[in-house]
Amino acid sequence: MxxxxxxxxxxxxxxxxxxxxxxxxxxxxxxxxxxxxxxxxxxxxxxxxxxxxxxxxxxxxxxxxxxxxxxxxxxxxxxxxxxxxxxxxxxxxxxxxxxxxxxxxPLQKKRHSDEFLRGIAHLRPRTNKYGAIFRIRSELAQAIHKFFAEKEFYYIHTPIITGSDCEGAGEMFRVTSLEHGSTQPPDMDFFGKPAQLTVSGQLSVEMFALSLGDVYTFGPTFRAENSNTPRHVAEFWMIEPEMAFADLADDMDLAEEMIKYLITHIMDHCPDDVDLFAKWVDKSLMPTLENILKEPFKRLPYTEAIDILKKAKKGFEFPVEWGMDLQTEHERFLCEEQFKKPVYVYDYPKTIKPFYMRMNDDGRTVAAMDCLVPRIGELIGGSQREERMDVLQARMGEMGLSEEDYWWYLDSRRYGTAPHAGFGMGFERMLMLVTGVANIRDVMPFPRTPNSLDF
RNA sequence: UCCCCAGUAGCUCAAUUGGCAGAGCGGGUGACUGUUAAUCACUAGGUUCGCGGUUCAAGUCCGUGCUGGGGAGCCA
CATH class of the missing domain: 2.40.50.140 (Nucleic acid-binding proteins)
Structure with missing residues (x-):
């Protein structure tokens, strides 16, 4: 034709x-x-x-x-x-x-509510707004690959099905080829052991950072959490770069450069579509994006963040004390009111972070960083990884993890270990940031949420 | 999973104290020689989310279930 x-x-x-x-x-x-x-x-x-x-x-x-x-x-x-x-x-x-x-x-020549359009997710890309969302989604994915290609990172395809039942994040979906309701033991299942859908490609991609240097993975991840919020879905895409011979400061540098690159790329390549969102979806979109581009992000040690929150004249619902994880209200206060721009909070207490994050010299914090952005909250979570075998083993012991299950992961520290760092960025949350769309279900072609698998 | 709110025409919403179920948009029919989500006229369209209850009478009150939304937790 x-x-x-x-x-x-x-x-x-x-x-x-x-x-x-x-x-x-x-x-x-x-x-x-x-x-x-x-x-x-x-x-x-x-x-x-x-x-x-x-x-x-x-x-x-x-x-x-x-x-x-x-x-x-x-x-x-x-x-x-x-x-x-x-x-x-x-x-x-x-x-x-x-x-x-x-x-x-069902589609009329007038505006429909997002809730109604979610019920006809197969037809909503024919509307102006959803057409624009999915064109930007495509462009953003391309821009991610372009960014890493320009920086000479290699693209690694980490597995979707995993046998590690604890990758350090969230509840997992089980994968099986047994009949529904089967009483067969896992060793009779397809892989001869329990299998799950991945919640993160990080442990796998670390192996490739410690081989190829600078690498990233970008693919679907799955969480079986019963989360019902506008920022969570059961299936989402994540970008996870990992750099050998890099520390936490390098990690934050990379994430900041990447966020700014992606925003600039979308503004340059999708002006008409972005304009639609600035006009109809979020009137503050352009000032928000320009504000992110214009200044360096705030870098704030966790301990200082706690001090700021304690001194804030603000009736927080959750009391502030050293050792707690930051609640949504605290994150919002820091980036929306205190600093009015993206904020890195780093060096978190070891007790609230996973085993693979690098222990700091103080013995009570780890080299972790979260990037908080206005409206979205946590856009990125990352860390310098623990490269010292003895410290890593001690941490796993503290957290009750079996070294046998992680034998291949530990091999990377056993043989030629090296400092390295990386992070995970929620692709859909980045998309929410550049479009101003408030609900993650509206930036996914066919969103999967608890009790919802219609398309 | 917890808390709060909502569910009425295809869509977005009204309906006073419990008292005849309505509007705009969309659809259909017709008119119009340059329109811009065209305009104008006429017209059809209802299991008021399901189930049970209170009442002379329930869209409205009570119970329960389902669905959707907002907030929280978990996290990206």
Whole structure:
């Protein structure tokens, strides 16, 4: 099929005698003797307008066309005499590719609530807002690979199915090939042992940092937590870079550079789509993004953060004391009120962090960092990893972890260990940041949440 | 998982103290020679989320279940 994408047609530098456009009808306006048909094909936010003079044959076709139908229109591309668009198609013929019954087609020529559109997740990318979200989502994924390629990081595909039942984060989904309700023991299962969906590629990707140097993984991860918030889903994508011969400061440098790179990239490459969000979704989007770009992030040791929170004239629900994990209200206070920009909190108490984070000289904190951003909360969590075999073994002992289960992980410290650091960034949370979309379910094609697996 | 709120036409919402279930948009039909989510006229459209209860009478009150939203926890 020969067609010109609408994005290309709208960017034309001159008229065209022969053009065929295909897309979905957003609206049709009939007049006596001719009709306007606005088409969108997903290639860009903007529709193209086609003007078609009526003939008996064309009228018969137009009778079958309503909002949502897909059509092919052939004619010429001309400068529009009307206001609102530079180019339009003067149609000579129209072919109806797929009708849409107006009685039942759920998308109307008006704004719908996000809640309603979630119920028709298979059709919502045909709306302006969701089309824009998923174009930006694609561009953001590409930008991540571009960023790491430019910095000469290697892209590692870490496994989705894992046999490590404790990767240091959250409840896991079990993977089995046994019949539902089977009483067979795990050693009769496919892998001969229990298997789960990964919650993080970190332990795997560390092995490759300690081989290839600078690496990253970017793929789906799964959490079986019964979380019901606008910031959590059961299946989400995570970017996890890992650098050999790097410490916590290098880690924070990389994360900050990456966030700024991604925001700049999206502003440069998706101006129309970003504009839609700035206008209709979050009026403070542009100031927020510009604010993130303009200054260095605040770097705040956990112990100082606790002091600030203690002195804050603020009725926190949770009392503040050294050793506790920061609550949502504390995180929001730090980045939205105290510093009004992204904040790294680092050097957390060892008791609230996983075994693999590097012990600091004080013996009570570890080289961990969280990057907190306004509105989203924790966008990134990372650390310098414990590279010293004896310290790592001691930590695992404290936390009741079996060295046998991690024999391959420990081998990386046994043979040629080296300082290294990395972090995990929630891809969808980054997408929420650059679009201003408030609910994570609205930046995923088909979100998976507790009791929801409809598509 | 806990706390709070909501569920009425395809969508977004009204409905006074418990007293005849409504509007806008969308749909259908018609009009209109340049419209921009066109406009104008006419028109159809309801198991008031399910189940049980109180009452002469329930969209409205009570119980329960389901679904959705907000907040919290867990985290990215």
């Amino acid at each position: 020969k067609r010109t994408k609408i994005k290309a047609a709208l960017n034309a530098t001159g008229p065209m005698d022969e053009i065929t456009i295909m897309g979905w009808v957003r609206t049709k306006r009939d007049n006596k003797g001719f009709s306007f048909v606005e088409l969108n094909d997903g290639s860009c936010l903007v529709n193209i307008q086609a003007v078609i003079d009526h003939t008996p044959e064309i009228e018969a076709a137009l009778d079958r066309v309503g909002t949502g139908a897909s059509v092919s229109i052939t004619g010429e591309l001309v400068e529009s005499p009307g206001k609102g668009q530079k180019w339009e198609v003067r149609g000579r013929s129209i072919e109806v590719l797929g009708e849409a019954d107006q009685e039942t087609f």
